[in-house]
Ligand SMILES: Cc1ncc(COP(=O)(O)O)c(C=O)c1O
């Protein structure tokens with residue numbers, strides 16, 4: 001398996017080089033040159049697999065034996081040993097047509113742990129085996145940062161710096177990141193929003209001299225390994241459904257911000273998983289819902305919402321979908337991304353709009369609908385949704401009512417008690433969350449200014 005970039009200017013490379021490169025060196029996003037096809041017979045054989053073994057089965061189609069099978073097995077089993085559920089990601093039935101896949105049983109209570117525990121171990125493995133310097137640089141609206149830090153804290157040969165938007169993450173998210181005292185962790189709290197943070201790190205990754213001098217590595221979903229690891233749970237959810245129930249294919253509803261999670265579902269679908277529609281749920285930051293319904297991709301005013309992790313305008317992985325929408329024509333993608341940069345919008349033709357609507361459903365959930373959904377599901381099922389998951393559920397109800405849908409629960413409600421309390425619900429926190437409130441914090445607060453951020457990075461990262 002070789003990997004290439006959506007903009008076509010990166011020479012074909014292998015799995016580990018793709019992992020280390022993160023953002024494509026031509027500014028595009030890395031993707032497999034061909035997507036492996038999973039036959040219905042293979043899918044049937046995967047039925048018996050645990051989540052860990054399914055992860056191994058999927059990864060082995062992509063890793064070119066660059067990681068010996070025994071080592072990969074070790075990495076995978078170690079990564080999920082700390083999850084609080086024996087199934088790792090349990091599937092809960094709410095009613096005959098609605099299931100919830102709980103992705104929040106990892107150490108930081110969000111779906112990001114699924115990929116980032118593994119990526120943390122993989123970085124440590126590559127640092128040791130290939131004697132590589134691993135200086136991770138990431139941007140977060142709250143969850144990626146906490147999960148990435150948890151995946152690498154204290155690990156030899158790895159430094160991690162995470163930018164988060166100052167006072168725009170939940171209290172628990174902030175504490176999860178900033179109470180970590182390990183010397184290999186730096187938290188920069190930037191007076192801006194997530195798009196500002198992501199914009200700065202993308203500029204730094206695109207500056208190849210800086211990227212190479214400081215050995216910058218990515219943990220955000222610009223890194224293809226994030227996408228790949230997340231694609232596995234779509235297979236896992238499907239295989240856990242009773243055969244008779246899933247016979248006509250499955251819809252997935254996905255709370256969406258950076259388009260990484262939903263693109264992982266799209267990858268699973270292209271591999272052959274019988275997915276009918278991917279339902280894209282946004283909050284008021286609804287650029288992606290407008291893209292699906294109006295055929296125009298154009299950022300709008302930034303909104304602070306009850307689901308802060310999805311307060312995103314520029315969705316990184318949109319470019320990966322664009323690549324497939326353009327029939328894998330990298331020159332066309334490069335040209336459209338240039339146009340987007342110059343004009344701030346992209347418009348799609350009739351045929352493309354039809355294609356988009358055949359892949360995705362979409363619903364934008366406002367604050368009242370989000371809180372009403374949390375209240376309704378507490379009353380109806382005694383099930384407490386976090387506000388992001390509530391957006392996914394509201395979208396499933398709006399778009400696919402009574403059609404078999406698996407809704408992804410992307411975070412534990414304890415991370416977003418601000419919204420839960422507004423519903424008049426008092427929840428009890430898991431011990432690992434409760435104890436955060438007594439710990440000292442460590443972070444540097446900065447203006448939204450690239451030079452100040454670079455100054456911090458240069459001081460923090462070992463260079464050549
Ligand atoms: C809890 C939660 N739900 C949903 C999302 C959106 O996922 P994505 O950015 O992959 O679209 C995020 C952030 O990524 C998140 O932290």
Ligand SMILES: N[C@@H](CCOP(=O)(O)O)C(=O)O
Nearest residue numbers: 140141142143144220221258
């Ligand atoms: N919601 C995310 C934003 C970053 O997304 P990523 O999937 O590209 O890491 C977060 O919680 O940080």
